[in-house]
């Protein structure tokens with residue numbers, strides 16, 4: 352990497368807290384190196400308090416942009432000059448592009464989700480999706496799937512602080528897209544089972560299945576799934592979640608963790624910053640193989 356850094360190197364950031372565990376620096380720096388692009392991607396510990404000065408520094412240092420993650424995805428919006436329409440609908444930003452001092456906010460989690468399905472030769476346009484979760488990931492997935500042409504969406508949440516967000520997602524989808532969305536409670540197990548059985552894809556965007564809930568899943572009965580459906584968990588650590596195990600037990604053909612989505616949200620941001628396509632097959636190989644990532 353030192354061979355690539357010189358006086359012309361263009362900086363891209365990742366602003367979040369905590370952030371040291373992130374795979375994004377490995378992903379982007381290896382992609383820059385592979386394509387011979389003179390960029391460097393660095394992670395910065397930025398919380399809500401330091402966010403305004405960190406965002407200003409994108410302009411001051413003429414950085415090309417930054418990724419934004421928790422806890423800053425919503426708080427960053429008033430600090431930007433423009434918002435992409437999808438980011439406006441989602442109400443969150445994970446990518447900033449700096450065009451000569453003008454900062455535009457984008458969200459690439461939803462497009463990453465849809466592209467990861469395309470990579471597998473799967474097309475859910477015109478079909479029904481049942482989705483659990485209405486936080487950052489759930490909202491991005493719901494809005495992008497509706498924008499891209501999913502016909503019907505049943506959104507489930509528990510009655511926690513995200514319930515109103517689930518309601519908002521349903522309202523905005525019905526108002527601004529051709530998708531028909533409905534709101535459901537995860538606590539109503541009969542309804543949950545029925546809506547999963549009716550869907551072409553069940554996506555869990557709750558984080559249940561990730562530490563500290565790695566031994567849990569919202570669906571415990573393999574009979575809730577059909578073999579010909581898609582089961583997608585946005586969690587990528589562990590690689591095989593409890594939900595995925597239940598789906599595999601049911602013989603479901605297409606079972607995915609969130610690694611493909613993570614890769615493709617990065618590829619979308621990479622394209623926005625550099626204008627180039629990320630060498631996704633190369634990076635997928637690198638990220639899917641833990642030993643190689645650990646040795647970088």
Ligand code: NAD
Pocket residue numbers: 460463483484485486487488489508509511512513514537556557558559561569585586587609610612613614616
């Ligand atoms: P968040 O905190 O914003 O939202 C969490 C959602 O899960 C809310 O809807 C909440 O009501 C629900 N929830 C929480 N605990 C629950 C429980 N016990 N039972 C049922 N529902 C529950 O989180 P987020 O940022 O949306 O992340 C969710 C998951 O998606 C995490 O595992 C995260 O790692 C993953 N994620 C993956 C990608 C990717 O690229 N693959 C991108 C973003 C997030």
